[in-house]
Amino acid sequence: MSKHVLEKAKTLEPLNPNKSTALFGGKSSGILNWNDIAYPHWYKMYKRLIGNYWQADEINMSGDVRQFSSLSESEKEAYLKIIGLLSTLDAPQTRTALLFSLYASDPSVHSIMAVIAQQEAVHNESYSYVLSSVVSLDEQNEAFELGRNNAVLRKRNEQLMQHYNAFVAEPTIENILKTMVYTSLLEGMFFYSGFAFFYNLARQNKMVGTSTMISYINRDELEHGRFIAELFRATLAENPDLNTAEFSEWVYQQFRESVMLEKEWSNYVLGDVEGIDLDEMDGYINYRANKMLRMMGLSEIYPDNTDNPMKWIRAYVDNFDGTKTDFFEQKSRQYTKTSDLNGFDDL
Template identity: 25%
Template sequence: METYYKAINWNAIEDVIDKSTWEKLTEQFWLDTRIPLSNDLDDWRKLTAEEKDLVGKVFGGLTLLDTLQSETGVQALRNDIRTPHEEAVYNNIQFMESVHAKSYSSIFSTLNTKSEIEDIFGWTNSNEYLQRKAKIINEIYETGTPLEKKVASVFLETFLFYSGFFTPLYYLGNNKLANVAEIIKLIIRDESVHGTYIGYKFQLGFNELSEEEQDKLRDWMYDLLYQLYENEEGYTRSLYDAVGWTEEVLTFLRYNANKALMNLGQDPLFPDSADDVNPIIMNGISTGTSNHDFFSQVGNGYLLGEVEAMQDDDYLYGL
């Protein structure tokens, strides 16, 4: 009989990166409900009104981007899968993007009042910079080529999130909001895998192009990054000028833009390196998770993995 539908066979792996990525993502599974966010309330009450406003807005922005990625982004990548195992990895990525988006709401419900939460989402859904970057990325998801969609996804996960990640990492380095930062570190750990995996899949397709096609796509890629960075610079200034962190955040953004390009197998664009980033922020990324006692409530098998900084050779991912 003619085969109508094929069963996925995990004993016949076509690309070992699919299997290793699946294992990595499932090993580091987590849920926001297991992080004791209420322990940060004392720190929260001591923040200034400007700082509280900043925290709410950066998490509102991150919620928007994770919503875009979970509802549209991963689905856009599915139409160009090379193996059935790649689709299984995307299923995991899509679910975790939803976990990320929900995690910010858990933070809001712990730290903010109902009216404050409504104000945050009102600001998020009308902010010109947020809406512009969502429009740029989503239009590529809807009309771009398979390789362009992967570029947009990597730029979103490895670059655009980091203007928001700076805030909780900064507070962590100053011994504040440790549990909020724990969630962000878990999200960063996930996004590191997502970005390198999708970048790897991009490189497979990019290497099959002619030299002329590669040059054309590379020009498009750098033009897109310039466009996104210009918008992100405006977004960053609107958020951080009030607390005086703008230039440090922009350095962090440029560093991560270079990491996104490395994920895609391309040369860095900006001169900024890890040495230029505030060491408090880099330390926040590289330290392991706190491994709270509450994990014992679900048995010794439920342990958080380590949150580690991505090394430069990680962005080559098997190529």
């Protein structure tokens, strides 16, 4: 594979065409005309992304404040560990979106990545917001330390960290593609055992404010995963020398290893949580992996998990199947804006 190191895209080069000649390593003026871009349907993706605007402190956490102390010890422990996990995974995404943008020569990618970066910043804020609502500052800080000092979580994130940092050290198209693979895994699979935990609480009418916030994050991540999968396919199509059987097998191996680590994590963090069937969760992880592979133009690797074994989750978030759920009904029921008197600083 090519080891050609890319230069950062120029901010403005008026002698180049407005429509970029390539996503990475191409020529572009830097001027964005949405009616003259290389991949016209990406404008619709941009519009969907900006339509998802929300803020963490608009979600009313007063019910969760009252309920948290009544959760079982295993539920409390899982709640804090999973928030710690989500914050660890989302933290690098704002920067990674910026890095994609720095090396992309297509200005439409810059704009889409800018929206994704903003949404990832909101996700990070939201984890601080929910924890500040239900636990002390010491417990909040402890949850955010998990990514650094929990052995299971460190093992789970090791490959992600390795490939993200390789992209920083050597921004080749090969490393960009590998980073897209791990971004797809992160956006499309790594979060989902954690999301399932909060949705499981919600179907027992517990911590509904938190699950509502998770629904908004989940909705964003579905769109992010969709765009990154398209960006991966388009970049690979523009660089056919990289589209080899060897690279495809590398992608499949990363998925197999990541699925194994995700199952290990979910069994560790959800093993004592009432209402979660771990065998069902394992099948759901396989299903999510299959789904992301299909979106990336690759084949499924878990033939026994082509359907969602946890269909009850659809009540809490939109999905890619074109089947709308009651997410917006949930939004109208639960999306109660806080005022300055019961916002972030007072919770």
